[in-house]
Amino acid sequence: MNPDSLSAAGALPIDELEAEFARRIERERVLILCAPPGSGKTTRVPLWLLRSPAVRGSILVLEPRRLAARACAAQLARALGEPLGQRVGFAVRYTRVGGASTRVWVITEGILPRRMLEDPLLDGVGAVVLDEFHERSIHTDLAAAFLRETLEARPELRLVVMSATIEPEAVARFFGGAGLLRGGSAPYPLEIEYLPQPDARPLPERAEAGVRRLWPAAGDAQGDALVFLPGARDIHRCARRLQERPLPGHPEIAVLYGAMPADEQDRVLRGGAGRRVVLATNLAETSLTVPGVRAVVDSGYEKRLRHDPRSGLDRLSVGKISRASAEQRAGRAARLGPGRALRLWTAAEHAGLPSAEIPEMCRLDLSAVLLAVLEFHPGDPARFPFLDPPSPPWREAALDLLRRLEAVEKRTFALTPLGRRLARLPVHPRLGRMMHQAARWGCLDLAALAAAIIEEGEVLTDPPRRAAETDSDLGERLERVVRFEDLGADRQAAEALGLDPVAARRALRARDQLRRRWDGAKSRGQTGRLDTRALSRLLLAAYPDRVCRRRAPGSGSALRVGGQGIELGEESGVRQGELFLALEAEAPEAGPHAVARVRSAQRLSPDDLEMVFPAHLSTQELVRFDDAREAVIGVQQHTYLDLVLWEREGRPTDPERVAEVLAEAAAAAFERVFCPSAEAQQLRARLELARRWLPDADWPDASIEGLRRRLPELCRGLQRFQEVRRIDWRKALHSKIPARLRARLERELPERLALPSGKSARLDYRPALEPGGLPVLAVRLQEVFGWAAAPRLAGGKLAVLLHLLAPNGRPAQVTTDLASFWNEGYREVRKELRARYPRHAWPEDPRAAGATAGPKKSH
Known part of the structure; x- marks a missing residue:
């Protein structure tokens, strides 16, 4: 059938737009076509472009899935009355049908960005169709971003964006303006x-x-x-x-x-x-x-x-x-x-x-996308023009992985030579890194088959819910696929081995194509007997951030690089060995105790880490506080990245670090280690009162927080809490009082007060450390006869709480207002105590009486 006679065969609702489309594609570089589902966009538009004089060269039609690409190509070929592979062909991963005469290529989305890395201008291509654009797949968004730059260099290139449910305004703005064509009513009610x-x-x-x-x-x-x-x-x-x-x-x-x-x-x-x-x-x-x-x-x-x-x-x-x-x-x-x-x-x-x-660009792993972006558009990927830019955490995580895979320079955004090669492979950068390692070690076929099975998916017809014990879940599948090939790769062999024959053949085909893409070899060697040690090291090269260490021998619970917990599912048979690789793992659900679950693992040995990533291994001397012993200890720690592989205890060798660690532990447990003497508490209270009532001077900070801050200097030379408890806090506090303030402290907040009796009494400042507390002066009542009022401290700003003691040493009155006590309370106290203690002075007017230090002498 000639394209000119398309409308005559099986009319579709979209056909009403054919003439308008032909006119618009002549003058519009970018055309957005919105029409309802089933109106015939996919069937008609590629063939309208085929007949358009504005389109010179081949036509690329992007479909979201392999099945859709094959079905679309077959439908277009039938519309032309030709076998598939003449004017219409298709290309999906590992399969290509078409030749030199093919003008319409229906391809899956991932193929176009990879082609544009090698051919940014799309030489020989006259038009590109992005079908089902509303799905916003990661490859379609990447292709759209690449095409935006290509259109600037090639004004004759035509782009058609198609969908039934797209928001056309945002897409038009992204391309700097685009024509919009709506129509093609729904086919039926x-x-x-x-x-x-x-x-x-x-x-x-x-x-x-x-x-x-x-x-x-x-x-x-x-x-x-x-x-x-x-x-x-x-x-x-x-x-x-x-x-x-x-x-x-x-x-x-x-x-x-x-x-x-x-x-x-x-x-x-x-x-x-x-x-x-x-x-x-x-x-x-x-x-x-x-x-x-x-x-x-x-x-x-x-x-x-x-x-x-x-x-x-x-x-x-x-x-x-x-x-x-x-x-x-x-x-x-x-x-x-x-x-x-x-x-x-x-x-x-x-x-x-x-x-x-939500566009896939905003929810999927971006490592392959950023690798392609850095090859196509060197520079900071944050500035690359995406229709919906991915958020920084997704972008930074992808860059971090690419740097670990040695595909991107550590301090710039430049691709390494390896990175440029990985960008052109039709597999995830992890698997490309594995191919690179395999080429150096001479086991490219093993790596290619492993990559093919990982990329293509499950090959077993009925994966066991509880796998038999093994060192490699992937290795079990590799061995069966290799045996399947040796037996002729037919259905009978697949049934005997528990394999899906289609999946197994697809994996073998993918292996061969990967092998050819890597070194251009026309044929491959035999994959041969499985070398589990080589497989472990190849997979480690691909998944350097997935190394895990069991919490206990034989346990399914482990800790992985990055510090997250992880759990081996029963689908994995890797139950032995301290180290393993989480080859296929699922991110945890939200929740404080959620952990990732591993479905496929690979046993590792410390030698594997040493062989593949020696630069990621380090041994360091650490200083750590042991809670059980209440002491600082030295630890020799061996790590892979941030994952601890082993630890050995030893003597700490860095005294400064010992003091720092002990101080941190003591600060966190200050109530357990702060054991001041009564004299230290006295001085501490006096200094705190000085800071409050005499703020014009630079008094040392004697608060609990201030004492915590002193710990680093006070812990020098110490190693245990027992030694911290013996710190002389009075000496430590006194040493911080400037010489010029020591006399003032004694004057304003003295240790003792002179009494009318001629003696002096010690002030107890410790109660002042409590909220609302005051310094206490405990003194026999007879010793303050002659005082008209209670003494005050700190220049008269701070009251003293008097404990006026009876002859038996118990308080007869507690007050800060001595004058009121003489006026109102003393008479009752005198009446009660005079009879009980007749040998002591009980004058009627205590203000005028002389103070006495003891009982009256008997004659």
Whole structure:
């Protein structure tokens, strides 16, 4: 079929925009096309570009997934009446169909940024189509950012951004202006239903009930039903329920998800002879057309990956979709005729959903993205123009990893020669670093197969919930895949080894391509017998930040680099050895006691660390306080990065550090070690009162905090709390009183007061350390006869609390107001005590009487 006759074959709603599109693409460098789901954007636009005289060269169409890319290319080729691989081809990871005559290349998103690293101007490319842009995948956002710079250098290049639910204004601003084309009405009427009230049953049960609710209507229209569920487990559970209680007409129950073999996916997309219920993940949400669908049941959930920059781990969780995704899913029901969509949530819940998904650039690991950015646009990546710039923690975590992998210079943003090579590999920088190490050690095939299995995913048909004991979870899979290859790589060999044949073949194909991409070799050597020591060291090169040390022998609980706790799951068989590598681990849920969980591990030895990263190892002399012994000890500590590998006790050799550590411990436990004498407390109280009542002078700080601050100097030469308890605090305080203030302290806040009796009495200042406390003068009542008023200190500003003692030494009166006592209280005290102590003086007027120091002498 000639592109000129496209509109004649199976008209689609988008066809109404064909003429306008042709005019706009002549003058608009960037065109944003917004049209409803199912209107035909993916099917028509690449072929409109093929016929446009404004487009000279090939046309690249970016699709979000491999399945979508293959299906889109096949559909375009059918529209042209040609076999796939002539004017229309496709390229996904490890697979390429097309040749010199191919003008329309449908590719997965990750391919374009890597191509632009080698060919920034996209020589020979006339147009690029970013399909399903609303998904905001990390690769599409990166491609958009690269294209923005390329468009400035190539004004003849055309870019079309397509989506049903995009916010076009922000995209237009990002590209410095863009044309907007809306239209292509919905193909057919669509009726959307909600639940009347929330349903708390498990998702598979809710989905089954939804299918049974819509199936009679779908049966009347002779259409199929498409059910959206978050993952394969929910899909298979729902499928079993529908098979145990068949629907009217006994439709086929089909499933569709990313990990299925490609031929099985293609079979579902081709349709069936009878009616079907297709249970799918969000793989079927956009781009793909599942034929025959007239009813959609939407669970409202999807699996979503999120990176934790603090731990460097990812977490795959099930979460609610956005309103934009719900619109995309519902639109699947009205592509072939009037449709119905049942949303398994209430209308009120729908209003509370986010309007769109969080861009992957703001929630995924950015190390591969930043590596590409630093190659394409050298300089500080914080200044690189992203549509939605990632937050600093994500960016800094990625840079830190790239520096640990030796891909980026430590103090700049410049790529190392290794970093430039890693940027061009179709694998994560970690795995590229492993390939680099393998090339030096002569085990490139082993590294390539390990990288392929890690990148492609699980190869076992039924991974055990509790794995058998092993030194390497990945090694178990490697050995089976190698054996599978030796046995001919057929289905029978896969069944005997418990392997998914499609996944195993895909891993072998990926290994060969990685091998070729690394050194250009046309053929490979045999992977051979597994060398677990080599595998340990290769994986360590890729995951230097994932080294863990068990808390106890045989324990699944461990501490990893970075200081976080981690727990080995039962899926891992690595149960022996003090050190292991957390190869596949999931970031913890939020919570104070949450820890990361390891699904796949690799046993390590100290020799592995010494061999691969000797610069990360260090031994240092530490000084530490031992709480049990209440003493400072010396520790020799051997670490890998910040992970302690072993410690040995010894004598501390740095006296300054000993004093510092002892002082820190004593300050934290000051109540236990502060044992001042009564004289020290006296002086401390006098100094604190001086600071309060005589603030014009620079008195030493004798507060508890001030004493804590003195600990570093006072702990010099000491090593134990027992010695700290013996510190002479009076001497320590007195030494800090300037010579010029010592006389003033004695004058204003004396240790003793002269009494009318001719004697002197000691003042007790210690009560003044308590809130509201005053200095106390305890003196026999007869010794203060002659005083008209109580003495005052600190220039008359500070009262003294008098304890006026009876002859038996007990207080007869406690007062700060002696004058009032003489006037009001003395008479009653005299009356009571005169009879009991007749040998003592009890004058009627104590002010005028002479003071006495003891009883009257008998004659």
